[in-house]
Amino acid sequence: MQSLAWHGQGDARVRREPFPRPPGASPQQGLPDPGPRGLYREARLLFLHGLLQELPAPQRALCFLQRLHRGLGQQEALGDTQWEARLRLPASELWSPFHADIFRSFSWSVNICGRKKWFFFPPGQEEALRDCHGGLPYDVTAPEFLDSHLHPVLEVTQEAGEMVFVPSGWHHQVHNLEDTISINHNWVNGCNLANMWHFLQQELCAVQQEVSEWRDTMPDWHHHCQVIMKSCSGINFEEFYQFLKVIAERRLLLVKKIGPGELQCSEDFGLGLQHTIFDISRIAEVLASVVVNPDFQRVDTSRFLPQPEDLLQQLQEALATTEPL
Secondary structure, eight states: OOOEEOSSOOOOBOOOOOOOOOOOOOOOTTTTTOOOTTOEEEEOOOOTTTTTHHHHTTTTOOOOOTTTTHHHHTTTTTTTBBOOEEEEOOOTEEEEEEEEEEGGGGEEEEESSOOEEEEEOOOTGGGGGGOOTSSOOOTTTSGGGOTTTTTTTTTEOOTTTOOOEEEOEEEEEEEESSOOOOEEEOOOOOTHHHHHHHHHHHHHHHHHHGGGGGTTTTTHHHHHHHHHHHHHSOOOOHHHHHHHHHHHHHHHHHHHHSOTTTOSSTTSSSSOHHHHHHHHHHHHHHHHHHTTTTHTTTTTTTTSSSOOOHHHHHHHHHHHHHTTT
């Protein structure tokens, strides 16, 4: 089950990021064929209210952008994202290629049954694995990557009933050692929001490099780069601002509702005052970087309410008000 969520009362935002294909593989090839047993089929399950609360997630794994869809009404915040989960029942000997989690989110993975072997590379170590074209490998267990001195790797075997936490930005590869059922959950919060923003800037830069030869001849070249970025990454700079805005407004509202002495969790939001202030400070830091970004300044923000600069001012004023707390 794969999700990118802001959970608290069972709300989850699901986004699936395609894994890289082997060199030369067609788009139809994708992951290995599970064979006649068909254990890699997907069962579409709707998230029920409170489902995530039943999962063995740490209490501190509170979601950051809680109930985004309610804040946007009928508007889709992340394109074609669906409000459902996917339960994967992969057979043994299947594996996920080398990758880092979507939007550089945190994630946890719980084995309901079966065993997995994980290969972890801390942020930055994946750079030593790039080929002459700058691409990352599909399979880090290939013979050319077996030298542990040149390519140090952290190997973890996950048993049934165990949870593995994947920090933000850690590249990894996962192999099923036997028939396995697992539940995976991804989330972004104040601790890794800056990582997400950095990742999105890298994604746009990669798009701009790919289409750089048309920069001087294509009308609205910067706009087209945002369109391409959204099709590749599932989000662009405009939607990232909406992402920040929805949570910022909820946190600002919560600051007004929670009194100075109320440090316990709120029944409605699942957050206390200190947690709320922390989120506001992290959103303000990232938004301050966003509004001065040259590529964001080329985005048409005339329809944005509030304007990014105004929202940043509201956040900074809220922080000044709560500083004595």
